[in-house]
Amino acid sequence: MRVFVTGATGFIGSAVVPELLSAGHEVVGLARSDASARALAAAGAEVHRGDLEDPDSLRAGAAGADGVIHLGFIHDFDRFDASVRADRAAIETLGAVLEGSGRPLVIASGTLGIAPGRVATELIPFDAKGHPRLANALVALSLKDRGVRSAAVRLAPSVHGEGDHGFVRRLVEIAGEKGVSGHVGDGSNRWSAVHRMDAARLFRLALESAPAGSILHGVAEEAVTIRTLAEAIATRLKLPLTSIPPEAATEHFGWLGAFLGFDQPASSALTQQRMGWRPTHPGLIQDVVAGWYA
Known part of the structure; x- marks a missing residue:
């Protein structure tokens, strides 16, 4: 597959890119800066210049791809609300390009706040009244009704490595x-908790075979x-x-x-069963x- 990846040079993205390449996929990474472009090229990925607030660059990247992994987020806590709005706009833009194609869109989310005080499982739905980014995940999952094979990987609060x-x-x-x-x-x-390399493998598996509307848990411990x-x-x-x-x-x-x-705490028992994912790091x-x- 030819895969468009946002956030491709971030902590998780920089593990996802080689994971995809080693599985035989082509990777096109979104790069805002020259440093990001150099890192992507060094990793063996194709560079696509643009950023999360440039819808034209997102459309162009998604249009030429067989699937999209959206990991990018503007981590600026001084303008967090604006970052959440930009994330939602990016998901909507990517979804519009993929609409009706059956192509996958996999996004990153989190288990933090899903079920305080009890073990969170994949069966617990997103609650738009919780963390502001959870509403964005619901937007992504709703794309299944528009012919997009969307999935959300809820990561442990500690993605380490x-x-x-x-x-x-x-x-x-x-x-x-x-x-x-x-x-x-x-x-x-x-x-x-989950190691970044185990998380990267789960994103690849989700891209390749997760059913539309899937909630998966990137949790090793x-x-x-x-x-x-x-x-x-x-x-x-x-x-x-x-x-x-x-x-x-x-x-x-x-x-x-x-x-x-x-x-x-959070479990990934259903994810491991459904996706054949086994954390090893x-x-x-x-x-x-x-x-x-x-």
Whole structure:
């Protein structure tokens, strides 16, 4: 297949591109900058210049493709609402090009907030009243009624591995800044996790064979307690472990404090059964201990 990929040079996209190429697909990656263009060319992908706020570039990329993987998002928290609107417009633009063709559109979403305090499964639908990006996922899945083989991959809140700059990276940085590795309360709350290379393989499988309207879970580890994660960071950085009271979480962890106390386990049992996907790469604690985040 000839696959158009947005966000192709991001943390996950840079794993998806070689995964697709190694499976024999052609990859056309959206590149906004010269640096992104060079990275795509070095990886063996075709470069398509444009950006998420340029609908003409999105139309042209999708028009010449047999399928689309949409991973791009404008990560600017100072204009988050505008970023969400741009993401929705991008999905609508890509969907309009693919309409009636049966071609796949696979988007990235998340398990965070899907089912607080219980194990989230693929059977739990998106709730547009939740996180603003969830409504965008519903737009993508609704394209199945317009002849698009759309699917959403809900990723664990920790997508980890070398080069990670997300939640875990920030948690390690905070530990270094504060001189202690902290968790909220007793740290018994749980997060799911997945290695970026395992996530990349799932995106490929979704592109190749996920039925229209599929919700898939990119989750390798169902429940890693935040205390276990904090202990691993403490061990790696040789710092003391400490409990942060919930009322002080924002002061200690900054913006991460709003998420770190959540209990967010998630299962991928149905995804593994339906897609034949088996995570094989190191777990979150193994990656922390290995030193990628030190």
